[in-house]
Structures are given as structure tokens and as C-alpha cells.
Amino acid sequence: MLRLEKLVKTYKTGDQALKAVDLEVPSGQVLALIGPSGAGKSTLIRCINRLVEPSSGKVWLAETELTGLGQGALRRERRRMGMIFQEYALVERLTVMENVLSGRLGYVGFWRSLARRFPQKDVDEAFRLLDRVGLLHMADKRADELSGGQRQRVGICRALIQDPKLLLVDEPTASLDPKTSRQIMRLICELCEERGLAAIINIHDVALAQRFVQRVIGLRFGEIVYDGPPDGLSPDKLTEIYGEEDWEATIKKDDEAPVEAAE
Structure with a gap:
């Protein structure tokens, strides 16, 4: 589904954020990227959709080489890659519904997007997504009225509506x-399981990654030093990363009680 070949990112300062990273992510797999600050996790994610331009190497999404595309073709391919941000990246003065529908801007014409006139099927899908994440009753609220968790759910809906x-x-x-x-x-x-989506999640919380994902990638100084199942993250492996x-206190214990259901 996604394939990285010898992906390198070197900044103008000479700092090498990624060092010939090879990685394959099949359809439907959810993996976590872990590693210390400066390991290259955010850079890797942003090189995939070319928010950061790789210095060399290739990124393949299915049969399309993203690193070889011009801007027009890249914009079209970005429709196939939903992005969820740490700081939500919502437009504060817009409503929840308007923020969700902004995920369809790549599909509608300039004038329709400017007037916020979206096809009814897009509006219907936005309502379905908001219902799925428990925010249907907040569709008309402004984004700046939401809590952090609510904002992140809006960001998830905006990504999925693509x-x-x-x-x-x-x-x-x-x-x-x-x-x-x-x-x-x-x-x-x-949501990834329901929709058969692959996902790469950059996360600092090791125990949280172990609890939820199928595969963990450990980065250190721009290189993959661990690629395996969550339960393979022994103290020795975490020291390597x-x-x-x-x-010992960081690693999820097998006998931990199940976590509460999502609200």
C-alpha cells in the first residue's frame, strides 16, 4: 500500500533527519512511530505527503510514486492521504460542520469552496461521521468552543471525509x-478497521502505542532500530530506541485491566 525506499531528508543546516529509511505498510495496518524528540518521526510523516520535500529516495502510494509528481498531480494524490494534526489545525471561527467539510476542498471547484457550497452527499457524509464520533449535536458550534478531545474528533472527521x-x-x-x-x-x-485504512501514528506514549496498534516502528537518529509487534518492546529494545x-514501569503489563469504552 505504502512503500518508502531509501528515504533521506537532510536540512540546509546539514542535519540529517532521515537516513535511507525503508518501510512498507500494507493496507489496513495501523502502526505507531515511536522514538525520542528529534528522531525524525514528524519528518517521516511529512515526507510521505511532501509537506516536507525528501532530499532523496522514493515514496510509493500503491502504484504511484509520489516523489516524482508535479504539484497538480500531487494535490490529487493527497486526497488519498488524510492528515490528523497534533494541534488540530481547525479554523476557530468556523463551525464544526464547516471544518469537517473543509476536508472536501480538494474535490470541489474554487468558487463552490469559496461559497462553502458542498454537494449534498458530502454534507450527508459529514453528518454520518460526526454521529460516529459522538459530535452530531455539536455540528453548528464554533471550533473555538470545543475541548481538546472534541477538536481532535473534528480533525479525524475532516481527514476521513476525504x-x-x-x-x-x-x-x-x-x-x-x-x-x-x-x-x-x-x-x-x-475507524481504520471499519474502513480498511492503513495508518501511521507518531506518538510519544509507548504504553498507549502498545495498547492499540498492530506494529511499532522505533526511530533513533533518523534510522529504524525496531520494527515489530508491540509486545516485543522489551526494556532492552526501549533502551536501544x-x-x-x-x-519496567513504562511497558504495558499483560494483566492490566481493559480500558473504558470511548464516550
């Missing part, structure tokens, strides 16, 4: 409390 094949998720729980973080991670994973520390 009808993507891949979700790129950048630290979706960084600004949320522990309970809301679990609910958001559960919601993302449930992050450095020396007492990791």
Missing part, C-alpha cells in the same frame, strides 16, 4: 489527558 486510503497522524494525544488520549487512540484504530532508563 475518503483516504492512508491516515498520517502526528501526535494525536500530545495535548490530551490520559483518558481522552485512550479514547482518541481507540477511535482512530476502530530512547537510551538508558528504567523502562
Whole structure:
């Protein structure tokens, strides 16, 4: 589904954020990117949709090489990649519904988008998505009236209304409390399963990643140092990824009680 070949990103300062990264993500798989700050996690996600231009290497989405596309073709391919941001990236003065429908801007003409005139099928889908994430009753509220968890749910709806094949998720729980973080991670994973979506989630919380995803990629200094199942993250592996520390309290225990259902 997604394939990275020898992906390199070197900034003008000479700092190399990614060092010849090879990675394949099949359809329907949800994986977590973990690693210390500066490991290259956000850079990797942004190189996939070319919000950051790779220095070399290739990115393939299905049979399309994204790194070889001009701007027009890239805009069309970005429809297939939904992005969920850490700081939500909502337009504060717009309503919840208007923010969700902004995910369809790549599909409607300039004048219709300027007038916010979307096809009825798009409006209907926005209502269905808001209902699915528990925000149907807030469709007409302004974004600046929402809590952090509610804003992130709006961001999820905005990404999904694109009808993507891949979700790129950048630290979706960084600004949320522990309970809301679990609910958001559960919601993302449930929606990916329902829709057969692949997803790459950049996340700092190791235990949260272990609890919800199918596969973990550990980055350190721009290189993959771990690629495997969540239960393979032993203290030794976490030391290899992050450095020396007492990791016993960080790792999810097999006998931990199930977490509460999403609200």
C-alpha cells in the first residue's frame, strides 16, 4: 500500500533527519512511530505527503510514486492521504460542520469552496461521521468552543471525509489527558478497521502505542532500530530506541485491566 525506499531528508543546516529509511505498510495496518524528540518521526510523516520535500529516495502510494509528481498531480494524490494534526489545525471561527467539510476542498471547484457550497452527499457524509464520533449535536458550534478531545474528533472527521486510503497522524494525544488520549487512540484504530485504512501514528506514549496498534516502528537518529509487534518492546529494545532508563514501569503489563469504552 505504502512503500518508502531509501528515504533521506537532510536540512540546509546539514542535519540529517532521515537516513535511507525503508518501510512498507500494507493496507489496513495501523502502526505507531515511536522514538525520542528529534528522531525524525514528524519528518517521516511529512515526507510521505511532501509537506516536507525528501532530499532523496522514493515514496510509493500503491502504484504511484509520489516523489516524482508535479504539484497538480500531487494535490490529487493527497486526497488519498488524510492528515490528523497534533494541534488540530481547525479554523476557530468556523463551525464544526464547516471544518469537517473543509476536508472536501480538494474535490470541489474554487468558487463552490469559496461559497462553502458542498454537494449534498458530502454534507450527508459529514453528518454520518460526526454521529460516529459522538459530535452530531455539536455540528453548528464554533471550533473555538470545543475541548481538546472534541477538536481532535473534528480533525479525524475532516481527514476521513476525504475518503483516504492512508491516515498520517502526528501526535494525536500530545495535548490530551490520559483518558481522552485512550479514547482518541481507540477511535482512530476502530475507524481504520471499519474502513480498511492503513495508518501511521507518531506518538510519544509507548504504553498507549502498545495498547492499540498492530506494529511499532522505533526511530533513533533518523534510522529504524525496531520494527515489530508491540509486545516485543522489551526494556532492552526501549533502551536501544530512547537510551538508558528504567523502562519496567513504562511497558504495558499483560494483566492490566481493559480500558473504558470511548464516550
